[in-house]
Amino acid sequence: MTTRALNPFTDIAPEVQEALDAGRPVVALESTIITHGMPYPDNSRMAADVEAIIIAEGAVPATIAIVDGRLKIGLSAEEREALAQVKGAMKLSRADLAFALAEGRTGGTTVAATMLAAHLAGIKVFATGGIGGVHKGAEQSFDISADLEELGRTPVIVVSAGAKAILDIEKTLEVLETKGVPVVVHGSDVLPAFWSREAIFNGAPLKAPLRLDTAEAIAKFQAARDAIGVVGGMLIANPIPETSEIPAGIMSGYISEAITRATKNGVTGKAVTPYLLAEMLDITKGTSLKANIALVENNARLAAKIAVALSALR
Ligand code: PSU
Ligand code: MN
Numbered sequence: 454m455t456t457r458a459l460n461p462f463t464d465i466a467p468e469v470q471e472a473l474d475a476g477r478p479v480v481a482l483e484s485t486i487i488t489h490g491m492p493y494p495d496n497s498r499m500a501a502d503v504e505a506i507i508i509a510e511g512a513v514p515a516t517i518a519i520v521d522g523r524l525k526i527g528l529s530a531e532e533r534e535a536l537a538q539v540k541g542a543m544k545l546s547r548a549d550l551a552f553a554l555a556e557g558r559t560g561g562t563t564v565a566a567t568m569l570a571a572h573l574a575g576i577k578v579f580a581t582g583g584i585g586g587v588h589k590g591a592e593q594s595f596d597i598s599a600d601l602e603e604l605g606r607t608p609v610i611v612v613s614a615g616a617k618a619i620l621d622i623e624k625t626l627e628v629l630e631t632k633g634v635p636v637v638v639h640g641s642d643v644l645p646a647f648w649s650r651e652a653i654f655n656g657a658p659l660k661a662p663l664r665l666d667t668a669e670a671i672a673k674f675q676a677a678r679d680a681i682g683v684v685g686g687m688l689i690a691n692p693i694p695e696t697s698e699i700p701a702g703i704m705s706g707y708i709s710e711a712i713t714r715a716t717k718n719g720v721t722g723k724a725v726t727p728y729l730l731a732e733m734l735d736i737t738k739g740t741s742l743k744a745n746i747a748l749v750e751n752n753a754r755l756a757a758k759i760a761v762a763l764s765a766l767r
Contacts, residue, residue, distance in 0.1 A: 466527025478760035488561030510757030522557035580756035586625030605632030668758035697747035
């Protein structure tokens with residue numbers, strides 16, 4: 454098996470490279486969700502399942518990560534399993550992705566870093582769980598995820614279940630609008646909130662900025678953006694399946710408790726999101742994790758359909 458060199462640090466898996474060369478559909482997957490978002494062995498099972506779902510939909514999965522200073526676009530099953538078990542992995546975003554390459558480190562790529570790497574390789578669609586965004590209390594902490602900046606500049610379609618509900622979703626929407634990022638809700642008039650199908654703000658459901666009901670329509674929208682030269686990413690918010698959702702009313706109390714714990718323990722910076730997700734797992738006795746896995750799988754399926762529709766347009 455040969456891997457072609459894109460730059461001295463990057464290894465593109467042969468099946469990914471072949472698909473890209475032939476214009477066949479490819480879906481990128483992030484790896485912070487593996488290294489920091491879920492415990493072992495759930496992370497390993499989730500990572501394998503999403504790849505299988507993408508293959509079943511007729512696309513090629515490319516899980517992106519940094520392994521011993523190599524930027525991997527597509528992991529083998531062995532590499533994926535090793536990453537799921539590795540201790541002390543870095544959580545890498547735009548700011549420190551190249552640091553890990555220069556220093557020979559291993560790390561999971563966030564939404565921002567995965568978008569950057571996917572674009573470098575020529576991959577146009579990417580599936581995740583939920584994007585990072587504006588944290589609650591950001592007016593004090595200034596904690597706003599680099600994911601939003603990346604969505605504003607890098608032309609990759611990101612399929613998510615909305616912004617993680619631990620965030621300030623209204624402020625996150627405002628920043629996305631400022632940066633010119635279309636937020637398209639798949640098949641609903643209401644914005645989803647990660648574990649819940651509906652984001653609630655001041656007692657009322659938050660309205661979807663844009664709505665499209667099919668992968669084909671999403672691909673057509675992207676083609677129109679390309680045609681007029683609009684650069685930057687697009688965010689697809691795909692509501693979690695009904696059978697797996699935890700309603701927002703139930704989640705909000707749990708989220709407040711998790712944030713209280715984070716404040717009490719002085720958790721700041723990069724550690725905040727992984728900490729909150731781990732506390733949610735503890736508070737909900739694992740039901741948040743089950744929902745998280747279900748929504749990622751659901752997003753992988755839609756992302757593959759969008760990648761297939763985009764390939765058909767070309
Ligand atoms: N979605 C999940 N679990 C995760 C994440 C997203 O279901 O762990 C990760 C993503 O990699 C996202 C990151 O980019 O959390 C956001 O971190 P921060 O808020 O520190 O930017
Ligand atoms: Mn942050």
